[in-house]
Each structure stands twice: as structure tokens, then as C-alpha cells.
Amino acid sequence: MPPQAVRYRILPKHPGAHLFEVTCVIRAPDPAGQKLRLPAWIPGSYMIREFARHIVQLKAQSGGHAVVTQKLDKNTWQCAPVRGTLTVIYEVYAWDLSVRAAHLDGTHGFFNGTSVFLAVLGREDRAHEVEILPPEGEMYRDWQVATALKSAGAEPCGFGLYRADNYDELVDHPVEMGTFTLAQFEACGVPHDIAITGRHRCDLERLSADLKTVCEHHIKFFSEHSGRAAAARKSETQREGHASKARRREAEVRPPMDRYVFLVMAVGDGYGGLEHRASTALVCSRDDLPRKGETERSDKYRTFLGLASHEYFHTWNVKRIKPAAFSPYDLTRENYTQLLWAFEGITSYYDDLALLRAGLITVEQYLSLLGETATRVLRGSGRHKQSIAESSFDAWIKYYRQDENAPNAIVNYYAKGCLAALTLDLTIRSKTADKGSLDDVMRALWVRYGKQNIGVPENGVEQVAAEVAGADLKAFFDSAVHGTGDLPLGKLLTDFGVEQVLRASEGPSDKGGKAVKKDLPARAVLGARIAENGDARLTQVYDGGAAQIAGLSAGDLVLALDGIKVTGANLEAKVATYVPGAKVKMHAFRRDELMEFEVVLQATPRDTCDLLLRKDAGALERGRREAWLGRISAV
Numbered sequence: 001m002p003p004q005a006v007r008y009r010i011l012p013k014h015p016g017a018h019l020f021e022v023t024c025v026i027r028a029p030d031p032a033g034q035k036l037r038l039p040a041w042i043p044g045s046y047m048i049r050e051f052a053r054h055i056v057q058l059k060a061q062s063g064g065h066a067v068v069t070q071k072l073d074k075n076t077w078q079c080a081p082v083r084g085t086l087t088v089i090y091e092v093y094a095w096d097l098s099v100r101a102a103h104l105d106g107t108h109g110f111f112n113g114t115s116v117f118l119a120v121l122g123r124e125d126r127a128h129e130v131e132i133l134p135p136e137g138e139m140y141r142d143w144q145v146a147t148a149l150k151s152a153g154a155e156p157c158g159f160g161l162y163r164a165d166n167y168d169e170l171v172d173h174p175v176e177m178g179t180f181t182l183a184q185f186e187a188c189g190v191p192h193d194i195a196i197t198g199r200h201r202c203d204l205e206r207l208s209a210d211l212k213t214v215c216e217h218h219i220k221f222f223s224e225h226s227g228r229a230a231a232a233r234k235s236e237t238q239r240e241g242h243a244s245k246a247r248r249r250e251a252e253v254r255p256p257m258d259r260y261v262f263l264v265m266a267v268g269d270g271y272g273g274l275e276h277r278a279s280t281a282l283v284c285s286r287d288d289l290p291r292k293g294e295t296e297r298s299d300k301y302r303t304f305l306g307l308a309s310h311e312y313f314h315t316w317n318v319k320r321i322k323p324a325a326f327s328p329y330d331l332t333r334e335n336y337t338q339l340l341w342a343f344e345g346i347t348s349y350y351d352d353l354a355l356l357r358a359g360l361i362t363v364e365q366y367l368s369l370l371g372e373t374a375t376r377v378l379r380g381s382g383r384h385k386q387s388i389a390e391s392s393f394d395a396w397i398k399y400y401r402q403d404e405n406a407p408n409a410i411v412n413y414y415a416k417g418c419l420a421a422l423t424l425d426l427t428i429r430s431k432t433a434d435k436g437s438l439d440d441v442m443r444a445l446w447v448r449y450g451k452q453n454i455g456v457p458e459n460g461v462e463q464v465a466a467e468v469a470g471a472d473l474k475a476f477f478d479s480a481v482h483g484t485g486d487l488p489l490g491k492l493l494t495d496f497g498v499e500q501v502l503r504a505s506e507g508p509s510d511k512g513g514k515a516v517k518k519d520l521p522a523r524a525v526l527g528a529r530i531a532e533n534g535d536a537r538l539t540q541v542y543d544g545g546a547a548q549i550a551g552l553s554a555g556d557l558v559l560a561l562d563g564i565k566v567t568g569a570n571l572e573a574k575v576a577t578y579v580p581g582a583k584v585k586m587h588a589f590r591r592d593e594l595m596e597f598e599v600v601l602q603a604t605p606r607d608t609c610d611l612l613l614r615k616d617a618g619a620l621e622r623g624r625r626e627a628w629l630g631r632i633s634a635v
Contacts, residue, residue, distance in 0.1 A: 004027045005126060006120050006123050006129070007025040007128075007129050008022060008024050008129065009023040010111070010117075010132055011133040012109045016106060018093055019093060020094050020102065020104060020111065021089065021091055022089070022090055022091075023087060024088045025087050026087075026123070029085075029120075030121075033079055033080055033081045034120065035077070035078045036077050036088060036118040036119065037119050038052040038075045038114075039171065040052075040074075041331060042101075042115075042331075043326070044275050044314075045274060046395040046399070047396055049101070050075070051114060051115045052074055054094070054101075055091070055092055056090075056091040056093050059090070060087065060088045062082040062084055062085060062086050063082075077118070092111075092115065094110075094116075097283075099174075102115040102116055108176065108178030108179075108180070108197050108198075109178060110176050110177070110197075110281070112171065112281070113172070117130070117171060119167050119331075120167075123167075124166060124167040124168070125166050127164070127166070128170040129161060130149070131160065132145055132147075132159050132175060132177070134159045142179050143159075143179060144157040144177065145157055145158060145159055145177050146175070146193060146261055146263055147175040147279070148259055148260065148277075148279040149162035149173040149175070174263060176195055176263045181197075181200070182196075183196075183208045184208070185212045187219060188255065190219075190257070190260065191260075192212070193261045194261075194262045194264065195261065195263050195264065196264045197264065198266035200266040200289055201286075201291050202266075202289040203289075203292045203294070206290045206292075214308060214309045214354060214355065217354050218255075218313055221439070221442075222442070222443060223253040224443070256316070256450075257278040257315070260278055261280075262280055262282060263280065263282065264289075265283045266284055266286040266288075266289060267283060267284070267285065268286065269285050271283065271284060271285065271303070271307065272307075273311040278315075282307060282308065282311065284304050285300065287300055288301060288303060302369075309350075310347055314347055316446055317346060317347050317350075317445075318344075318347070320450040320453075321446055322343070322449075322450075323335075323337040323340075323343070323456055324337075324456060324458070325337040325339075337392060338390070338458055339392060339458060340391075340392035340395055340413050340417075341388035341392050341413040341420060341481060342421075344417055345388065345413055345415075345418050345419075346417065348373070348414045349438075352366055352369045352370070353366065356629060367498065367613070368513035368611070370611050371512045371513025371514070374512065374609035375513065377415050377416045377419060378486075378502075378609060379407070379607050380411065381407065381408050381542065382406065382408055382409045382410045382411050386409070386410050387482050387483055388416050388420060388480075391410055391411050392413050394410075395413070404539060404541070405540075406540070407543075408542065408543045411484075419489065421438060423476075423492060424441075424465060424476065425437055425438035426493070426496060428441070429496075430495065431469045432468075434624055436468045436469060437468075437628075441461070441468050444467070445464055493611065495624065497614045497621035498612070499611070499612045501609070502606045502610075503520075503606055503608050504523065504604035505607070505608045510608060512608040512609045512610060513609065522580050522603040523576045524575055525572075525575060526572070527541070527544070528545060528547040528554075532568060535567065535568055536557065536559075536566050536568045537556070537557045537558070537568065538554055538556045538588075546600055547599065550597045552597055552599070555590070556588040557589040557590075558571060558587070558588045559587045559589065559594075560586070560587045561585075575601060578601050580602055581602075581603075584599050585597070
């Protein structure tokens with residue numbers, strides 16, 4: 001007889017007070033006293049978040065009598081020994097409007113299992129059931145549920161009983177409840193839901209069609225056998241009959257889940273996502289969603305599609321192809337790995353590339369997005385102090401805890417990881433005469449590690465890449481992954497019919513990646529980031545910039561430039577009216593002390609990257625570009 005499941009009940013008990021009530025029922029608890037523990041972090045967001053701090057009160061009972069509980073550490077409780085069934089009841093404060101924790105009010109409820117479900121120690125491998133209940137009251141009668149959890153009796157989108165095979169599965173399925181908008185589509189025969197919470201005017205038909213295109217592209221990407229993988233399978237496929245091959249291919253071209261859910265929270269201003277094994281939680285600005293009557297994909301909508309593409313690619317890369325350090329996850333402490341650059345950076349490379357290959361954006365639009373990424377990397381001097389391997393390892397204390405000095409001290413393993421992935425892709429293509437690529441590396445990782453549920457060792461990506469390239473890539477990884485130098489993108493891209501142009505920025509809104517005039521005069525700049533609204537407060541001061549050399553610091557409130565009052569809205573423009581090298585006087589408050597600084601303004605650095613199609617590219621370069629980017633028709 002199989003062991004009894006661990007049973008939970010979660011009730012949005014006080015939406016106005018943002019309180020979930022969770023009940024955990026444990027039959028035959030540990031005779032020495034049952035221990036329960038809440039995770040300290042959530043996979044996909046690498047920072048200790050101490051979710052237990054949101055547990056307001058906890059009590060236990062058995063047979064109608066109170067049971068003494070003792071807190072052993074920050075997130076572990078132990079109940080006194082009992083005979084019979086143990087019931088633990090606790091309240092969770094839910095007021096974090098993000099994809100990482102839990103949120104509840106009169107408009108909706110959302111939770112990740114890591115925020116609300118105490119693990120019953122010793123029972124994590126058993127089946128887990130959760131009964132999801134609606135809030136009490138007439139105003140909540142139209143609420144529904146959206147989750148990828150398997151129903152154990154609940155109607156589609158209904159409150160009721162859901163089931164997971166173990167605790168890890170339980171906490172890897174976020175839940176949305178409320179009066180969300182629901183749309184559905186199929187991708188390679190598998191149902192996909194889109195649940196949008198928040199006020200919006202989304203064209204659901206268009207969104208569903210575009211997401212279907214993105215999802216099917218990713219599914220087929222990991223199902224295809226091309227390049228060196230195709231050569232290895234050639235003799236096998238030649239022996240198969242056409243009908244047999246068709247059946248095999250149909251079975252292979254499926255995602256590794258039976259159903260997928262996009263949980264979207266539309267707000268006034270927001271952006272973010274978190275991947276799960278059969279769903280993703282997304283936060284976006286409501287203006288990022290497509291509207292009826294729009295004939296083109298706006299920049300904002302392309303940003304949303306890129307976010308959705310990124311999280312969907314994670315279905316393979318990090319949820320199933322995962323570092324050995326995450327196999328299994330230890331949710332009580334940091335899980336260190338130097339491979340986050342591969343799992344986030346490579347995913348960041350493929351998110352927009354998928355939009356291009358799927359025909360949702362043009363080559364020019366893709367190169368513009370890639371140029372923006374390169375610009376973000378070039379504008380941080382931290383790239384010369386920290387490698388992306390080190391950034392991956394230190395994500396727990398640095399990347400997710402950025403301060404005013406972050407641009408000068410750390411490198412973004414998403415952005416530079418994306419560029420490292422691009423560099424690796426082009427390097428492999430060059431070494432194999434375009435017969436191998438990063439595409440083949442990802443498929444090999446999927447077959448070798450993802451499908452086998454084996455964690456990728458710290459040198460696993462390098463080993464597989466070397467096998468696909470048929471060459472020793474140690475020098476590449478030492479430089480691009482473990483080094484702090486700039487990547488040789490310009491030289492590599494030239495051979496693929498793309499030109500890299502580094503220039504001075506035109507202004508604050510210039511993110512790079514677009515074709516501009518190359519003969520613009522240099523502007524004077526302060527070398528600092530200024531608060532976007534209100535007073536001219538410096539939020540970051542860049543290494544070697546005019547502000548830092550003059551002695552200005554992050555947090556200083558600039559009042560006047562050469563005796564003229566300035567604000568956050570006009571300081572940068574007023575500085576730009578001077579010529580580089582000009583000396584100006586600045587008055588600023590540091591704390592409550594008025595200080596005067598003499599600042600020698602500098603010229604805008606050439607740290608803005610444009611990636612352009614080479615007009616002089618020959619047939620060979622154009623062919624290589626097409627092999628890399630795909631045969632794309634105009635959008």
C-alpha cells in the first residue's frame with residue numbers, strides 16, 4: 001500500500017489583510033516530534049529570501065488538543081510527539097507583488113509554493129495534495145484558479161484538490177486566483193493557457209498566435225537533429241520506414257510536459273519572469289501587451305515576447321538541463337555554481353534569436369536588440385573586474401543585491417553571458433565550417449543530461465562544446481567565461497556579414513543597436529546616473545568619470561551648476577551644453593552638508609554598440625549569416 005500523501009489546504013482567509021491560512025495534515029507523524037521547514041529561496045532567483053519571515057503565527061493540534069511547537073531556527077519548527085494525525089495551521093502574510101513570493105488582496109491571489117508550503121521533513125518524496133479554496137464572500141464568487149498543478153478532482157480553472165508527486169513538484173507550480181482573462185492554444189499538440197491578471201486591453205487572439213509560434217519553435221529546436229547530431233543518426237534513419245519515422249518524429253516533437261501555463265500580471269510599470277517546470281510567472285506593463293487594431297509589433301510588445309520566449313526556453317535549459325549543484329535543490333541554503341552564465345546567458349541569447357528564426361522580428365530588429373545587450377555590457381566597468389563564472393558563483397550576494405557601486409564592481413551574467421553564448425556559437429560555426437553550432441551543443445546537453453535527469457558538471461558545457469566543435473576550446477572558455485577581457489565580437493561578426501560599430505551615445509535614451517550618424521560631435525557628460533524623477537540626486541557614480549574624479553558620490557543631491565539651479569529632469573541636458581574638458585562648479589548636499597565641487601567634464605565614451613548588416617558582404621558571408629540566423633522573410 002503506497003504511503004499516505006501529505007495534505008495541505010490553502011485559504012485566502014483575509015484578502016484585505018493579505019493573509020493566507022495554510023493547513024497541513026500529517027498522518028503518522030515522526031514519533032520523535034515532527035519537523036517542518038519553509039524554503040529560504042526559490043529556484044530561478046538566486047538569493048536567500050527568508051520566506052519564513054512572512055509566517056505570522058503557527059499552531060498545531062492533534063485529536064482536538066493543542067500541540068506544543070518549538071522554533072529551532074529561522075525557518076524550522078518542531079512539534080511535540082503525538083499519536084495519531086498532526087494538524088499544523090499557520091498564516092502567511094502575502095504582499096509581494098512579484099514573481100518570486102506571494103500576493104493577496106481583494107483583486108487576486110498569487111503564490112509560489114516555496115512561500116506558503118512548509119516541507120514535512122522526512123516526507124518530501126511522498127505524494128502531496130493541496131486543496132485550494134476561494135475566499136469567503138459574494139464578491140469572490142467569480143474567482144477562478146490558474147495553475148499547471150495536476151487536478152485531483154478540481155474542475156478546469158476551478159477551486160478544489162490538486163496533486164503533486166513530491167514536495168519539489170508541489171512548490172514548482174505557482175498558482176493564480178481571481179477574475180483573470182483566459183486564453184488557450186496548442187503547441188505541437190500540447191495545451192497551453194494564458195491567464196492575464198490586472199486591467200488590460202490585450203488582443204488575446206494575436207497574443208495566442210504569437211506565443212504558439214514561439215513555443216513551437218522552442219519545442220522543435222530541442223526535437224531536431226541537425227549538424228553533427230544529424231550525421232550521427234543518418235544510418236539509423238535510413239533503415240527506418242517512412243511510416244515508422246513519421247511516428248517517431250511526431251512522438252519526439254513534444255515538450256517535456258503535458259500542459260503549460262503562462263501566468264501574466266499586467267501592471268502600470270513592471271517587467272520580470274520566473275521559470276517553472278510547466279509554467280512561468282510573468283510581470284509586465286499593461287502597455288507591453290498587443291492591442292486590437294495594431295498592425296505592427298511594437299518595441300514594447302517585442303520586449304514581452306522576448307520575456308515569454310526566455311522563460312519558455314528555461315523549460316529545458318535550467319529546469320531539466322540543470323547544474324549538478326541543483327540536482328537536487330537544497331532550499332535551505334545557497335547552491336553554488338559557476339554555470340549560471342550558461343543557464344541564463346545562453347537562454348538570453350536564444351530568447352530573441354527564437355523570435356527572429358520564428359519570423360516574428362526582422363534581422364535588423366534582432367541585431368538592434370543584440371546591440372543593446374552589448375551596450376549594457378560595455379557601459380559597466382565591472383566587466384573588467386569580475387568574470388561571468390565569478391558572477392554566477394556570487395549571484396547570491398552580489399547580482400541580486402546590487403547597490404550604487406554595482407556597475408563598477410560586477411558583470412551581468414545574463415547580458416555578458418548572452419554575448420559569450422553568441423561568441424561560442426560563431427566560434428563553433430567557424431571551426432566546423434558551419435556544420436556545428438551552439439544549437440547542437442544545447443541538443444546534446446538535453447539528450448545527455450536533461451532527458452536523463454542528470455546534473456551538468458561544472459565542466460560539462462565546455463566538454464560538450466568541444467565535442468561539437470571537434471576542437472579544444474579551453475582558450476575560449478578561459479578568456480570568455482573565466483576572464484575579464486572584452487569578447488572578440490567585431491572580428492567574428494565580420495565573417496558572418498555583420499558590422500560592429502562602437503560610438504558615443506546620443507543621449508540618455510540611446511541604448512545602442514540602431515544605425516545613427518557617425519559624425520556627431522562629442523557631448524560633455526558627468527559620468528553619473530541621475531534619478532529620473534524629481535531632484536538631481538546621483539544614484540550611481542561611474543569609475544573614472546568626471547563626477548568620481550571631482551569627489552561626487554552616489555546619494556549626493558546636486559543643487560546648482562555654475563550657480564544655476566538644476567533638477568533631475570534637466571541636469572544631463574545642461575551638462576551637455578558645455579564642451580568636453582570644461583570646468584564647472586557644482587553645489588550639492590551630502591546628507592545635510594552643502595558642498596562645492598569643481599568638475600572637469602568629459603566626452604561621452606565610445607561605449608554604444610550598433611550591429612549593422614554589412615553592405616559589402618559577399619555571397620560567402622551572406623550564406624554564413626543565413627545559416628546562423630535562419631532563412632527569414634520580411635515580417
